[in-house]
Amino acid sequence: MTDTVAQGSAVAKAAPDTMAWDSGLRRLMMIYLPLGCFVLILLFPFYWMAITSFKPNAELLNYKDHNPFWISSPTLAHIKHLLFNTSYPRWLKTTMLVAVGSTTLSLVASTLAAYAIERLRFRGSPYVGLGIYLAYLVPPSILFIPLATVVVQFGLFDSPLALILVYPTFLVPFCTWLLIGYFKSIPYELEECALVDGATRLQILRRITLPLAVPGLISAGIFSFTLSWNEFIYALAFIQSGANKTVPVAILTELVTGDVYQWGALMAGSLLGSLPVAIFYSLFVDYYVSSLTGAVKE
Amino acid sequence: MSVTTLHSSALAQRQPSWLVRLFDYKPFLIVMCLAPAIGLLAVFLTYPLGLGIWLAFTDTTIGKRGIFIGLENFQYLLTDPLWWNAVFYSVFYTAVATFGKFALGFWLALLLNNHFPFKSLLRAIVLLPWIVPTVLSALAFWWIYDPQFSIISYLLVDVLHWRSSNIDFLGSPWPARFSLIAANIWRGIPFVAISLLAGLQTISPSLYEAAMLDGASAWQRFRYITFPMMMPILAIVMTFSIIFTFTDFQLVYAITRGGPVNSTHLLATLAFQRGIAGGELGEGAAIAVSMIPFLVFATVFSYFGLARRKWQQGESND
Numbered sequence: 001m002t003d004t005v006a007q008g009s010a011v012a013k014a015a016p017d018t019m020a021w022d023s024g025l026r027r028l029m030m031i032y033l034p035l036g037c038f039v040l041i042l043l044f045p046f047y048w049m050a051i052t053s054f055k056p057n058a059e060l061l062n063y064k065d066h067n068p069f070w071i072s073s074p075t076l077a078h079i080k081h082l083l084f085n086t087s088y089p090r091w092l093k094t095t096m097l098v099a100v101g102s103t104t105l106s107l108v109a110s111t112l113a114a115y116a117i118e119r120l121r122f123r124g125s126p127y128v129g130l131g132i133y134l135a136y137l138v139p140p141s142i143l144f145i146p147l148a149t150v151v152v153q154f155g156l157f158d159s160p161l162a163l164i165l166v167y168p169t170f171l172v173p174f175c176t177w178l179l180i181g182y183f184k185s186i187p188y189e190l191e192e193c194a195l196v197d198g199a200t201r202l203q204i205l206r207r208i209t210l211p212l213a214v215p216g217l218i219s220a221g222i223f224s225f226t227l228s229w230n231e232f233i234y235a236l237a238f239i240q241s242g243a244n245k246t247v248p249v250a251i252l253t254e255l256v257t258g259d260v261y262q263w264g265a266l267m268a269g270s271l272l273g274s275l276p277v278a279i280f281y282s283l284f285v286d287y288y289v290s291s292l293t294g295a296v297k298e
Numbered sequence: 299m300s301v302t303t304l305h306s307s308a309l310a311q312r313q314p315s316w317l318v319r320l321f322d323y324k325p326f327l328i329v330m331c332l333a334p335a336i337g338l339l340a341v342f343l344t345y346p347l348g349l350g351i352w353l354a355f356t357d358t359t360i361g362k363r364g365i366f367i368g369l370e371n372f373q374y375l376l377t378d379p380l381w382w383n384a385v386f387y388s389v390f391y392t393a394v395a396t397f398g399k400f401a402l403g404f405w406l407a408l409l410l411n412n413h414f415p416f417k418s419l420l421r422a423i424v425l426l427p428w429i430v431p432t433v434l435s436a437l438a439f440w441w442i443y444d445p446q447f448s449i450i451s452y453l454l455v456d457v458l459h460w461r462s463s464n465i466d467f468l469g470s471p472w473p474a475r476f477s478l479i480a481a482n483i484w485r486g487i488p489f490v491a492i493s494l495l496a497g498l499q500t501i502s503p504s505l506y507e508a509a510m511l512d513g514a515s516a517w518q519r520f521r522y523i524t525f526p527m528m529m530p531i532l533a534i535v536m537t538f539s540i541i542f543t544f545t546d547f548q549l550v551y552a553i554t555r556g557g558p559v560n561s562t563h564l565l566a567t568l569a570f571q572r573g574i575a576g577g578e579l580g581e582g583a584a585i586a587v588s589m590i591p592f593l594v595f596a597t598v599f600s601y602f603g604l605a606r607r608k609w610q611q612g613e614s615n616d
Binding site for chain 2: 031046108110116141146168202229230252267277
């Protein structure tokens with residue numbers, strides 16, 4: 001190892017010009033080429049999904065006469081079939097309702113909880129925080145069977161309301177944890193001043209703390225929205241009737257029929273189901289990436 | 299700001315309603331603030347968790363209240379080859395997929411940590427597999443793995459002529475197992491990469507400068523600076539990744555549903571098949587509960603193993 005280093009520096013001293021060119025090539029091989037491969041592989045399934053959605057059936061299953069990587073005569077037939085011959089619009093609506101409902105509920109509950117834990121410090125508040133955080137580590141695959149019986153007991157089986165109430169179990173721990181961090185970053189002196197001025201605690205929360213925590217609320221909201229749009233196992237276990245299903249469940253259980261798969265319609269459904277999250281994500285991508293990466297340096 | 303607060307405090311003084319004063323009473327406010335979150339978690343998380351453990355010791359089926367039967371469900375599982383197979387595949391799936399995700403994700407994080415044009419755009423694009431609902435991307439993989447019209451087979455057979463016949467990705471046990479792991483790695487890379495990138499950005503450049511002056515090679519800088527500095531965040535991200543990979547459900551359910559010949563059942567999909575689809579709630583709950591020891595072991599192993607840097611001190615491969 002040390003030998004190579006010594007040799008490398010000797011070469012550098014001897015020919016600085018070759019070195020510069022060499023490092024350019026090296027950069028290409030060591031950074032851009034692997035990065036290109038990563039992007040290609042990470043995005044290919046989406047490209048494949050998109051291209052399949054617009055391919056007529058004749059091209060879809062004939063690789064001999066048509067180049068599979070391109071569409072010669074794009075068609076909207078699959079999307080039309082999806083929108084007019086299936087309950088797809090209804091599924092989209094249900095999914096949207098569930099995602100918005102559970103996100104709102106989780107944001108309210110976790111904002112209050114985070115405020116209490118971080119700002120209204122009391123004995124044991126770190127333990128409450130830890131307890132809520134640990135709840136995130138309980139995976140849905142352990143809970144769905146007993147939760148199904150709980151949902152039946154409450155008379156909520158087959159109702160989207162069940163999902164709105166259950167999703168916060170994994171959204172609240174996550175959001176609370178995120179928001180505690182945001183509240184921490186807001187100077188406590190601001191609240192103390194307001195307290196001295198005679199404001200009530202609720203006024204402080206509404207007029208000072210919450211407005212300052214808006215970036216945190218936005219990232220918590222995006223995370224909740226994407227996580228609840230993505231949720232599968234609860235929706236699969238608690239919803240029975242075709243009309244009340246969410247998009248991921250409905251595509252898999254209602255569109256996959258028989259032995260011949262309707263790949264065009266399936267991919268069109270996946271594409272349309274991914275779009276709302278992708279659009280929502282792209283609108284707030286900076287919040288999303290920066291809250292994931294902590295503080296973005298540039 | 300001060301005008302508003304003065305104004306509102308004047309208001310509060312004029313009508314010192316008992317409600318306002320109640321909300322200024324700190325213990326009451328604390329209870330009110332915590333009630334929604336704790337209430338939701340108690341009813342839909344803590345209670346079901348306890349109920350699930352109880353169900354595992356009963357013979358409950360759908361529509362029939364069960365009675366306590368002790369360890370019978372677990373005794374049955376120990377004699378059930380399908381349960382053993384699910385245990386094997388869950389462990390294998392978690393081990394291989396986690397290794398793949400972290401090796402590739404770390405590499406991607408190191409690449410993204412360089413300076414190049416359109417950096418933030420690239421980071422946003424790279425996160426897409428993690429954003430898009432898993433089942434929907436799993437369907438895309440299902441189509442990519444199609445026995446007849448797989449695009450991978452097309453590339454290997456018709457374009458590159460490396461193989462003479464199509465690959466039957468999901469038709470036989472081992473190819474199916476690895477196909478699922480590949481899809482899981484694909485989905486996990488972005489999250490690992492972005493989290494580790496966050497860790498990389500907290501390492502002070504002066505450490506690298508000092509090492510460069512001392513003549514450390516790129517590998518030595520990675521080995522003695524990057525890797526040890528990344529240990530705490532690696533420990534956390536890996537713990538999360540292991541928990542959610544081990545209890546994965548969606549990918550397997552969407553692509554193979556446990557087949558062929560039950561070779562790709564994870565404990566979660568087996569629990570679903572027995573508990574919800576098969577109606578044997580007690581047995582399904584027992585399978586779900588049997589995941590807990592593995593989860594505890596994996597968490598302790600990854601968190602404490604990495605956080606105490608045992609691997610780093612024991613390792614000497616350079």
